[in-house]
Amino acid sequence: MASPVIDLEGLRAISASLLLPRVGVWIADVIFDEPASLAGFVVLKLGGLELRGTVDPFESGTFQLQTRVRLVGGRMGWRKIAPAKHFHSDGGVKVSSVLLELAATVGETLVGAPSGVLSADYVRPRAVASATIRRLAPVWWVDAEGVTRTAEARASSEAAAAWDLIRFDPQASEAELAFDELAGIGVGTILRSPRLERPILVNSLELAIDKSIRARAWVEELAA
Amino acid sequence: MTGETRLLRAIRAVVAELVAPHAFHVPARYRVVQNTAGRLTLQAFKAGPWPDTLPISLMCGSPGAAGEPALGSTVLVQFIEGDPSLPVVTHFERPEGAYFVPISSKLDASGTVKIGPSATLVELAGGSAKVGRVGDTTHAGTIVLAHTPAGSFVSGAYFPGTGAGDTAAAAAAAAITGSGNVPTLLAMTDGRITSGASKVKA
Numbered sequence: 001m002a003s004p005v006i007d008l009e010g011l012r013a014i015s016a017s018l019l020l021p022r023v024g025v026w027i028a029d030v031i032f033d034e035p036a037s038l039a040g041f042v043v044l045k046l047g048g049l050e051l052r053g054t055v056d057p058f059e060s061g062t063f064q065l066q067t068r069v070r071l072v073g074g075r076m077g078w079r080k081i082a083p084a085k086h087f088h089s090d091g092g093v094k095v096s097s098v099l100l101e102l103a104a105t106v107g108e109t110l111v112g113a114p115s116g117v118l119s120a121d122y123v124r125p126r127a128v129a130s131a132t133i134r135r136l137a138p139v140w141w142v143d144a145e146g147v148t149r150t151a152e153a154r155a156s157s158e159a160a161a162a163w164d165l166i167r168f169d170p171q172a173s174e175a176e177l178a179f180d181e182l183a184g185i186g187v188g189t190i191l192r193s194p195r196l197e198r199p200i201l202v203n204s205l206e207l208a209i210d211k212s213i214r215a216r217a218w219v220e221e222l223a224a
Numbered sequence: 225m226t227g228e229t230r231l232l233r234a235i236r237a238v239v240a241e242l243v244a245p246h247a248f249h250v251p252a253r254y255r256v257v258q259n260t261a262g263r264l265t266l267q268a269f270k271a272g273p274w275p276d277t278l279p280i281s282l283m284c285g286s287p288g289a290a291g292e293p294a295l296g297s298t299v300l301v302q303f304i305e306g307d308p309s310l311p312v313v314t315h316f317e318r319p320e321g322a323y324f325v326p327i328s329s330k331l332d333a334s335g336t337v338k339i340g341p342s343a344t345l346v347e348l349a350g351g352s353a354k355v356g357r358v359g360d361t362t363h364a365g366t367i368v369l370a371h372t373p374a375g376s377f378v379s380g381a382y383f384p385g386t387g388a389g390d391t392a393a394a395a396a397a398a399a400i401t402g403s404g405n406v407p408t409l410l411a412m413t414d415g416r417i418t419s420g421a422s423k424v425k426a
Contacts, residue, residue: 005310021341043372058233059230075266079237082275083275084268084272084274084275084381085275086275086276086277086278086311087278088278088279088280091233093309100369118309119279121277121278121309121310121311122308122309123248123274123275123308124275125247125273125308125309125311126272126274126283127240127244127247128241128244130241131240131241131244131245132244134241135245135308154317157301180267
């Protein structure tokens with residue numbers, strides 16, 4: 001099996017790691033065996049998966065021939081400090097109004113904001129933007145396109161690619177997996193195996209990609 | 225921040241997110257900019273941490289209490305149950321502050337409003353004169369009668385009580401004496417206040 005392709009803005013990398021959390025922003029670390037200068041909003045191709053994120057200049061750098069680049073999903077806006085603002089509507093402040101304004105302020109794109117209504121007032125102090133979205137939409141994440149989404153819960157689906165179970169620790173709720181395709185397994189994937197007493201649901205995934213793809217998944221066991 | 229280690233930056237980010245909700249557990253200082261139909265438009269004391277607010281409601285400390293704080297006065301805003309969607313003004317300027325005296329103040333009840341039941345003195349509107357109540361005595365004036373030395377009635381006049389009335393009564397009596405007749409002064413000091421407002425008692 002050929003090594004998976006790791007391509008960042010047309011530059012081939014030798015390895016990458018990708019953290020896909022159930023809530024929050026995905027993070028990728030990409031390593032080049034030659035100097036590379038990258039900045040801003042970029043496209044990372046990992047096998048069949050395309051991810052759009054922003055280079056974190058504080059977590060990236062070059063030493064001799066090796067360059068390490070960290071990408072943060074989206075526009076790296078949710079870590080910004082949003083200015084204080086007071087919202088008011090006699091009919092009730094919409095959650096979507098607060099979050100859409102916040103996303104626009106920090107430079108992110110938000111799709112599918114919650115539909116709830118708060119009271120007549122909402123006061124946002126000057127604070128990190130992620131604190132506000134976490135309060136109003138506890139389940140939020142940045143998808144592969146770099147778009148922020150919210151939902152009552154992450155959608156789940158059966159695995160759409162072949163995978164191998166290396167080991168499973170029911171006490172730590174961790175599974176180590178190996179697979180060839182990145183596009184078919186992610187957060188919300190349901191994994192079934194004769195070696196598992198019950199199916200497991202992937203909540204978070206940490207991938208290591210070089211000559212092969214290995215993953216550590218934080219899971220929860222489902223009903224049999 | 226540049227110059228920080230990666231670990232410190234990560235710790236700082238985690239702590240910032242964890243403590244962010246606690247910002248709503250401490251009162252915030254504001255200045256009153258405008259009173260609008262019982263709601264206050266406020267300006268943050270310190271630009272930055274808190275926003276200037278659109279009109280928000282008052283939640284005074286006593287039941288039935290309301291009022292319009294003076295423009296420019298300092299108030300405290302709190303968030304009920306630490307909820308950013310429930311800001312209310314709860315405290316007002318301190319007594320020694322320049323804007324302590326409000327524009328208006330109201331204390332109301334569906335039953336009884338009691339003021340100073342244990343006080344030795346209750347002052348209203350800075351006054352110093354005593355307040356008359358139903359049952360208190362009154363000086364209702366003086367009737368001056370003039371009659372001849374033989375006792376025949378000549379004339380009579382009424383003068384209102386106290387002050388100029390008493391002086392005028394005394395002058396009328398002197399004039400009657402000067403004319404050779406005999407004055408009789410009847411001071412009506414045994415009056416009583418018999419009715420008053422049903423809503424105010426002292």
